[in-house]
Amino acid sequence: MRDLLPGIVVVEVAGEDDWAGVLLPEEAAGLSPRAVDGRRREYTAGRVCARRALGQVGIHGQPVVTGPSRAPVWPPGVTGSITHTKGYCAVAVGRVPDVRAVGIDAERRTVLPANIVAAICLPEEIAWCAERPDEPWWPALHFSAKETVFKMWSPIMGTWLDFHEARLTVDPLGNTFVAEILPEKLAESPGAPASFRGRFAVEPDLIRTAGYVEW
Ligand SMILES: CC(C)(COP(=O)(O)OP(=O)(O)OC[C@H]1O[C@@H](n2cnc3c(N)ncnc32)[C@H](O)[C@@H]1OP(=O)(O)O)[C@@H](O)C(=O)NCCC(=O)NCCS
Known part of the structure; x- marks a missing residue:
């Protein structure tokens, strides 16, 4: 990490x-x-x-x-x-x-079943992953990145954040991601960061993600 x-x-x-x-x-x-x-x-x-x-x-x-x-x-x-x-x-x-907050997550590099992917990813994230069929672990990367986001969100806000309340944009060449908190959630979360940034590493058996928030 x-x-x-x-x-x-x-x-x-x-x-x-x-x-x-x-x-x-x-x-x-x-x-x-x-x-x-x-x-x-x-x-x-x-x-x-x-x-x-x-x-x-x-x-x-x-x-x-x-x-x-x-x-x-x-x-x-x-x-x-x-x-x-x-x-x-x-x-x-x-x-x-x-x-202000730090989040880290590690997951085994697995291929997630479709029902789990649907529970984690927004339709546009599923579509992005589907464009990369030779790398079927991208949904697991989304899962890990979103858990990292939750670990930053939770100590700052003290509230729940659902998987479908953040939209992930992944840069597969730069090994970075940005999670935008969706407007409906931001509207009910005064003071919340509008987005969280992170980095990731994909290894043969392990996916790691991490991010931090400054004051
Ligand atoms: C809390 C959660 C993120 C942990 O992730 P995980 O992949 O299950 O497990 P990990 O091994 O990576 O992390 C477990 C550690 O997370 C930490 N953790 C648990 N709840 C936490 C919270 N609310 N905030 C920050 N850290 C938390 C604990 O230290 C725990 O380890 P411990 O029980 O041994 O102390 C996950 O269980 C969860 O509830 N996810 C749903 C919320 C979410 O991810 N939303 C996505 C928003 S985009």
């Missing part, structure tokens, strides 16, 4: 040991006792990386608990984002005077 964000954002990617690392008691309390092993491992990797990233901005030993919206609760003066998918976990953290 380091390659997708500027230097003012600290990025940590989980190493093998992090998936079986140690949770602080406040963090462990956020994990259901019934959590399956996979959930326990991804949550642990996220928390271990989050604390390592916080250490890089001078905050040590602070737990990263889970808030009511399921978003991570960052210490005062810091904002961040966590993502995990099978075998990959990353955390991005920025200081609030420099960074």
Whole structure:
């Protein structure tokens, strides 16, 4: 994820040991006792990386608990984002005077079924993907980019943002995207950013997206 964000954002990617690392008691309390092993491992990797990233901005030993919206609760003066998918976990953290919000997402490079694509993409986004039949993973890129947008939107606005409330324009050569919030949503969201920008990387098995918002 380091390659997708500027230097003012600290990025940590989980190493093998992090998936079986140690949770602080406040963090462990956020994990259901019934959590399956996979959930326990991804949550642990996220928390271990989050604390390592916080250490890089001078905050040590602070737990990263889970808030009511399921978003991570960052210490005062810091904002961040966590993502995990099978075998990959990353955390991005920025200081609030420099960074207003950061979002990151990683997904396996899969071909999504048509009903899922319809739930994620607007008709014009589906049409754009259909023009690229040799690269059937573009809808998965849309999914990841929109989740990254949600992770920036959520801490700023504290409200829900539906997949069909943002229109994505992808630059496949520049590996960038812009998500415009649709007018109906903007009208009911005073102070909301009208658009979010991000970058992406497509690897043989992994799609990564990231974006940040400055003040
Ligand atoms: C929250 C959401 C984006 C997480 O994405 P995901 O692909 O399921 O999972 P990821 O592994 O990438 O991210 C999970 C992490 O997101 C973080 N997260 C959860 N809710 C969040 C929120 N409201 N805001 C910011 N981060 C959130 C958590 O840290 C979570 O990990 P943890 O539970 O171990 O702490 C997704 O589940 C969701 O609800 N999407 C619907 C909303 C949306 O994406 N709209 C698109 C608007 S264009």
